[in-house]
Structure formats: C-alpha cells, structure tokens
Amino acid sequence: MTDHGVYVYGIVRAAHPLPSNLGGVGGPPGIVARRDEGRVAAVVSPAPPDLRARRRDLMAHQELLLALAADGPVLPMRFGMVAPDEATVRRQLSDAEERHLAALESLAGRVEINVKATPADDALAALVAADAGIRGLRDAMRRRPGYEANVRLGEAVATALARRAAEAGHDIVGELRKRAHASAAGPEVAGCQVNMSFLVSRDDSAAFCAEAERLARQRRDRVVLRVAGPLPCYSFVEPRTPVSAGR
Amino acid sequence: MASTSYSGLSGEVIPCPPRAGTLYDVMELILDRGMVIDVFIRVSLVGIEILKIDARIVVASVDTYLRFAEACNRLDLENTTRSTTVPELFGGQAAKSAGKSKAKKAVKSVGETVRSVVGADDDSDDESEEEAQPARRRRSTARAGAGSRRRRSEEE
Numbered sequence: 125m126t127d128h129g130v131y132v133y134g135i136v137r138a139a140h141p142l143p144s145n146l147g148g149v150g151g152p153p154g155i156v157a158r159r160d161e162g163r164v165a166a167v168v169s170p171a172p173p174d175l176r177a178r179r180r181d182l183m184a185h186q187e188l189l190l191a192l193a194a195d196g197p198v199l200p201m202r203f204g205m206v207a208p209d210e211a212t213v214r215r216q217l218s219d220a221e222e223r224h225l226a227a228l229e230s231l232a233g234r235v236e237i238n239v240k241a242t243p244a245d246d247a248l249a250a251l252v253a254a255d256a257g258i259r260g261l262r263d264a265m266r267r268r269p270g271y272e273a274n275v276r277l278g279e280a281v282a283t284a285l286a287r288r289a290a291e292a293g294h295d296i297v298g299e300l301r302k303r304a305h306a307s308a309a310g311p312e313v314a315g316c317q318v319n320m321s322f323l324v325s326r327d328d329s330a331a332f333c334a335e336a337e338r339l340a341r342q343r344r345d346r347v348v349l350r351v352a353g354p355l356p357c358y359s360f361v362e363p364r365t366p367v368s369a370g371r
Numbered sequence: 372m373a374s375t376s377y378s379g380l381s382g383e384v385i386p387c388p389p390r391a392g393t394l395y396d397v398m399e400l401i402l403d404r405g406m407v408i409d410v411f412i413r414v415s416l417v418g419i420e421i422l423k424i425d426a427r428i429v430v431a432s433v434d435t436y437l438r439f440a441e442a443c444n445r446l447d448l449e450n451t452t453r454s455t456t457v458p459e460l461f462g463g464q465a466a467k468s469a470g471k472s473k474a475k476k477a478v479k480s481v482g483e484t485v486r487s488v489v490g491a492d493d494d495s496d497d498e499s500e501e502e503a504q505p506a507r508r509r510r511s512t513a514r515a516g517a518g519s520r521r522r523r524s525e526e527e
Contacts, residue, residue: 132411175414182401183394202405204414216408238397248442262443278436281443311403321400352396358404 129206130213131171133188134356135199135224138165143191149181156188159210161217164224167192168213171206189356197231199224200356227361234305235326235354239336241293241318241347243285250345251284258284286317292347293318296339303332308359317347321359329354 131149138160147153148169158165167188175181185203192198207213217224244250252258261280265273297320301307310319324332333351340349394401407413 129412132408135406177402177414179394182398186394186397186401200405202403202407202413203401205406205408205411206414207408207411212410216410236400238400240396248439249446252443252446258443265440265444274440275433275436277443278433278438278440281439282436285439308404311399313399319399321404350396355397355400356405358397358400361404361406 128173129171130168132205133167138163141195149184161214162221166213197228199361231357236321236357237353238321240316240350243289288346290317292343323360
C-alpha cells in the first residue's frame with residue numbers, strides 16, 4: 125500500500141461482502157479492501173499521511189463499520205489503528221484466527237445500543253419541590269441575596285440534579301440489563317451521569333430502544349436519556365489482542 | 372445501508388442515517404472502545420484530551436452555578452403560594468422554560484466543544500486551523516461562554 129501504513133477498520137469473516145459505495149479515512153477517501161487470511165479477514169485502506177481524529181475520518185470509520193455489520197459480525201477496531209504494513213496485518217490475523225472467529229461468533233446477530241443519562245431539561249421545578257435542603261438555600265438566598273448565597277445554591281442545585289439523574293439512570297440500566305446479552309460501562313463523559321452500552325439481538329434492538337424510551341419517560345422529571353444505536357459492538361470486543369509469544 | 376436511530380430530548384425514536392447526532396453521542400466509544408492490537412500504531416489523540424478537559428470547565432463552573440441560582444430564583448417568583456410543594460405549581464411556563472434552557476445549555480456546550488475540536492465543518496481540511504483551535508477555544512469558552520449560550524437559547 126503506502127509508506128504511511130495500513131489503516132485497519134475491523135476484522136470480519138473471510139469473504140464478508142464489502143460495501144461498494146463507501147470510502148475510507150483520508151481525503152480523498154482511501155479505497156477500502158479486504159485482506160483474507162484463512163477464515164478471517166481485515167478490512168483496510170491505505171493510511172493517510174497525517175491521520176488524526178477529524179470529524180470526516182471518524183465518520184468514515186463509523187459508517188464503514190455500520191455498513192459491514194449489516195452483512196454479518198464485525199470486530200470493530202478502535203479509531204486510528206494503523207499497521208506498519210500488510211504483512212503485519214496478515215501475521216496478526218493468522219496468529220489470532222481462532223480467537224477472532226470465536227469473537228465474531230459471539231457477536232453474530234447482535235448490536236450495541238448505548239444509553240447516556242443527563243439531568244432532565246425541566247428538572248429544576250421538580251427538584252425544588254422535592255428537596256427541602258435546596259428550598260432552604262433558596263430561602264437563605266432570598267433573605268440575604270449575594271454572590272456567595274447564589275453560588276452555594278447553584279452548586280447545590282447542580283449537584284442534586286446530577287445525583288437525581290444518576291439515580292434514575294442506574295434504575296433504567298438495571299431494567300435494561302434484564303433484556304440484554306451483556307452490558308459494559310462506557311468511558312466517563314463530562315456532564316453525563318450514566319454511560320452504558322448493551323449488547324442486544326439485532327432483531328430486538330428497536331424494541332430495546334423503545335423500552336429505554338419508556339423507562340426514561342417514567343422518570344422525565346429526573347433524567348434525559350440519549351439512546352444511540354444500533355452501533356458496531358465497540359464495547360464488546362476484547363480490548364487488547366495480546367501479541368503471540370515469540371513475536 | 373445500515374442506519375442508526377437516534378433519539379433525544381423529544382422522546383420519540385427517529386430513524387436516521389448515522390450522522391451528526393449519533394456521532395457526537397458515541398464519539399467516546401469510537402475513540403476509547405473497540406479492539407486494539409498491540410503491534411499496530413495508534414493515531415495521536417492529543418486534541419481529544421484537550422476537548423475533555425474543556426468540557427468539564429464548562430459544566431462545573433461558578434458560571435453554571437450562578438445560572439442555576441438565577442433559574443431557581445425565577446422559579447421562586449413564580450411560586451406565590453409558598454406553603455405548597457405540589458410539583459405542578461412549580462411547573463408554570465416561565466419556570467419550566469427557565470429550567471429547561473439551563474440544563475440544555477450545559478448539555479449543549481459540551482456537544483459544541485466536541486464539535487469544534489473535531490472540526491465542525493465536514494469539508495474542512497485546514498490542518499493548521501484545527502490544530503490551533505483547542506487552546507483558543509478554551510479561553511473563549513471560559514470568558515464568553517455564558518453570553519454565547521444565552522444568545523443561542525434565544526434563537527430556539
């Protein structure tokens with residue numbers, strides 16, 4: 125390929141169909157190819173010389189993985205994985221063939237749904253109604269208005285809104301777990317009290333999202349739930365594939 | 372082609388191609404989850420780290436607290452019968468929208484910081500500008516954040 129290495133999107137079964145209409149990362153978009161090695165394959169394109177986490181490239185990575193997932197299981201790579209050359213890719217595939225096949229099998233017919241809980245839009249009124257401590261601070265602020273009283277009240281409000289969203293979010297997660305094959309906490313995201321991904325059957329994904337929405341509606345004075353999916357199963361692949369002994 | 376449904380504040384599930392809304396909502400998964408192969412090289416994500424710190428400054432700041440206090444105070448003025456705690460009485464239109472815009476602002480400012488760092492313009496390939504942005508943005512967020520967010524809420 126090129127001097128800049130081989131960008132790897134994910135691992136699929138050998139002969140997995142490639143989407144015909146999608147380019148890869150880089151500008152102009154790199155040409156996507158599949159490299160079969162035994163019963164598994166890597167989906168790759170030439171790595172652009174100055175790859176970074178640009179919007180365009182994140183989109184290309186995500187959309188290609190989504191399109192691939194429509195035709196069978198995919199082990200999605202984390203964004204930005206570049207192999208020095210094709211030989212390294214092929215060697216990795218053949219070394220880990222059995223493990224990749226088992227992982228692909230475990231994800232067949234399944235998708236990831238991600239759920240994030242943030243404080244509810246109109247939670248303030250409900251909070252003031254429910255929380256005597258906040259009402260006390262509010263009354264104190266009204267008696268002796270001032271910067272300090274304002275900050276103290278505002279901080280208490282922000283903390284309480286976050287706490288209520290977290291509690292409601294955890295309740296929802298508990299319910300959703302019952303109908304998921306697996307769940308995995310996502311990375312911490314600022315301003316977001318709960319970030320959880322679920323592994324669900326593709327056939328059940330619409331119903332799963334609807335259930336998440338229903339649970340969120342029941343707690344709408346506490347939490348706003350952002351539901352995204354179906355997604356490539358980023359959170360349900362072995363994060364690190366160890367290098368085989370002797371390499 | 373595979374499509375992803377994204378559902379947000381409205382509560383209804385909207386099927387849409389995996390575009391902006393979904394990308395920003397799951398960017399941390401694309402960047403922090405997924406398979407890693409040790410013999411491969413990982414692209415540098417220096418700019419992304421800055422983005423996370425940036426977002427925290429916006430969310431947990433005195434500015435945010437003051438806006439919450441202000442909203443709380445406005446809520447108080449709406450409530451003429453102090454003895455009651457029936458939630459409906461606090462849910463008057465003005466009070467509701469005040470609370471709404473506060474929370475929305477906090478969420479939005481995070482999203483917008485994300486957007487600005489990854490490059491809001493889809494076709495933008497201006498490398499030097501992207502590289503320069505995070506530092507500049509960080510300062511302007513701290514200083515002018517409240518003003519710009521207020522303007523935005525008026526546009527809604």
